[in-house]
Amino acid sequence: MFRLQGSKVLAVDMTGDAVKAKNGSMVAYDGQMSFKKLTGGGEGLRGMVTRRLTGEQMTVMEVKGRGTCWFADRASEINLVALQGDKLYVESSNLLVTDAGLRTGTTFTGLRGASQGNGLFTTTVEGHGQAAIMSDGPAVVLRVSPQYPLIVDPGAYIAHQGNVRQSFQSGVTFRTLFGEGGGEAFQIRFEGDGLVYVQPSERNTIAGDL
Amino acid sequence: MSAYGGTYGTPGGPVVHDPMTLPADDNVNAYTFCVELKSGQWFLQKGKMIAYYGAIEFNGIGHGRLDRIVRTSFHSPLHASDWVVAAGSGKMLLADRAFDVNSYDLDDGNLTIRAGNLLAFQPSLALKQSIVPGFLTLIGTGKFVAASNGPVVFLEPPIRVDPQALVGWADCPSPCHHYDHGYLTGVLGGLRAMTGLGGVSGEEHQFEFVGAGTVLLQSSETLTDGGTTGAVPSEPGVPGGGAAAPGGHGPQPSGQPRLPGQLGDLQRRFGL
Numbered sequence: 001m002f003r004l005q006g007s008k009v010l011a012v013d014m015t016g017d018a019v020k021a022k023n024g025s026m027v028a029y030d031g032q033m034s035f036k037k038l039t040g041g042g043e044g045l046r047g048m049v050t051r052r053l054t055g056e057q058m059t060v061m062e063v064k065g066r067g068t069c070w071f072a073d074r075a076s077e078i079n080l081v082a083l084q085g086d087k088l089y090v091e092s093s094n095l096l097v098t099d100a101g102l103r104t105g106t107t108f109t110g111l112r113g114a115s116q117g118n119g120l121f122t123t124t125v126e127g128h129g130q131a132a133i134m135s136d137g138p139a140v141v142l143r144v145s146p147q148y149p150l151i152v153d154p155g156a157y158i159a160h161q162g163n164v165r166q167s168f169q170s171g172v173t174f175r176t177l178f179g180e181g182g183g184e185a186f187q188i189r190f191e192g193d194g195l196v197y198v199q200p201s202e203r204n205t206i207a208g209d210l
Numbered sequence: 211m212s213a214y215g216g217t218y219g220t221p222g223g224p225v226v227h228d229p230m231t232l233p234a235d236d237n238v239n240a241y242t243f244c245v246e247l248k249s250g251q252w253f254l255q256k257g258k259m260i261a262y263y264g265a266i267e268f269n270g271i272g273h274g275r276l277d278r279i280v281r282t283s284f285h286s287p288l289h290a291s292d293w294v295v296a297a298g299s300g301k302m303l304l305a306d307r308a309f310d311v312n313s314y315d316l317d318d319g320n321l322t323i324r325a326g327n328l329l330a331f332q333p334s335l336a337l338k339q340s341i342v343p344g345f346l347t348l349i350g351t352g353k354f355v356a357a358s359n360g361p362v363v364f365l366e367p368p369i370r371v372d373p374q375a376l377v378g379w380a381d382c383p384s385p386c387h388h389y390d391h392g393y394l395t396g397v398l399g400g401l402r403a404m405t406g407l408g409g410v411s412g413e414e415h416q417f418e419f420v421g422a423g424t425v426l427l428q429s430s431e432t433l434t435d436g437g438t439t440g441a442v443p444s445e446p447g448v449p450g451g452g453a454a455a456p457g458g459h460g461p462q463p464s465g466q467p468r469l470p471g472q473l474g475d476l477q478r479r480f481g482l
Contacts, residue, residue: 079224080224081224136307136308137241137242137305137308138239138241139224140227140238140239140242140260140261140303141224141225141226141227142226142227142228142261142263142303143226143227143228145228148228148229148263149263150261150262150263151261151262151263151266152260152261153257153259153260153261155257155260156260156261156305195226196261198260198261198303199260199305199308200239200241200242200260200305200306200308200311201241201305201306201307201308202257202258202260202305202307
């Protein structure tokens with residue numbers, strides 16, 4: 001029921017069911033739709049408090065009805081993710097629409113989040129259904145398997161799913177202090193079994209200039 | 211292979227890449243380029259690597275072990291701090307702010323490119339600073355990767371191009387400035403350009419190329435320049451040399467920073 005129209009507009013066909021979408025991302029609809037803002041990301045009081053505490057805030061609306069609803073946000077590229085009982089980790093700012101049946105929550109990411117400059121926490125999406133994530137330029141989906149670990153620049157990382165361990169890898173040496181660093185001082189290493197989404201663009205991070 | 215091998219990458223879903231399916235030295239999509247390293251080396255602009263598989267090491271140009279390769283293929287001390295050498299084995303993805311990226315092959319040739327547009331090149335090419343400030347020249351045989359805002363168009367001289375759309379040129383046509391006659395003559399022309407009264411098209415100044423070769427243009431007037439690129443040493447006869455030229459690049463011959471329609475031009479016209 002999620003389909004992309006071009007690469008920057010998402011069309012969702014609904015028959016009385018609902019989706020959760022980033023607040024204000026609806027660009028058009030036909031049929032009967034109701035839009036309801038969900039306080040605290042629709043995760044109840046506990047989720048609301050957690051999000052406030054962790055700074056991983058997102059304003060979400062519930063869209064419910066019959067017909068087709070179109071979503072877009074600042075002409076970002078949209079990527080569809082199919083979840084079959086596994087967990088998707090994504091920054092709240094990159095999450096556009098999820099099936100109402102998917103559970104969202106927050107989780108601690110540790111140093112990776114800090115190196116990306118968007119906090120120590122990230123959003124998780126779990127269950128069976130579809131989600132749409134946004135990226136600056138079309139995302140490249142890279143497979144992580146036990147024999148092929150993957151190393152990603154924190155500024156280009158947008159999301160990952162599956163059973164993946166991430167560790168923080170630092171290339172800071174005494175040369176970095178002399179301004180002769182390799183330009184890739186901080187990296188995230190993914191090991192295990194899953195998929196990683198990277199965008200062809202880098203956010204500004206503290207590590208960008210090292 | 212793995213649990214995710216079966217579940218994903220199915221027709222209709224997103225294309226999933228792994229080290230086997232990633233192309234070797236080719237585009238993954240219009241905005242991402244994949245370089246295959248087989249215990250080889252590539253020069254890379256800092257911070258343009260987005261992900262890699264395998265064992266790849268990134269070292270600044272000043273790294274002692276790289277002295278030999280730097281001596282033979284890097285003749286651009288101004289830009290040394292912007293460049294790193296990637297060495298090792300694996301596949302590495304390059305991208306730049308979601309600009310279009312493309313690779314080009316040089317066969318015993320030369321190509322001059324705006325410094326901010328060049329992303330990476332093989333060490334079989336030599337990188338030199340162009341006499342034109344803000345541009346770099348690649349000489350030799352090999353592959354390089356360049357970014358542009360929109361696809362690149364190749365054109366033959368004689369041609370006049372917009373300064374902002376120029377990406378570079380190959381095989382040495384002669385680059386020079388061209389000003390529209392009306393822009394230069396009389397006080398009124400100058401006033402018009404300065405105030406916009408009477409209408410300016412914004413196209414009074416172009417770069418003109420004559421001679422044999424190819425000119426590369428991007429299909430947008432948004433510059434892809436990153437940060438500043440430093441200044442060339444102050445020496446008599448060196449264009450852009452001296453204390454001025456804070457950016458070190460740009461369409462104008464630096465020497466005195468000149469704003470569009472600045473009074474300086476009128477003064478010169480009056481002989482003051």
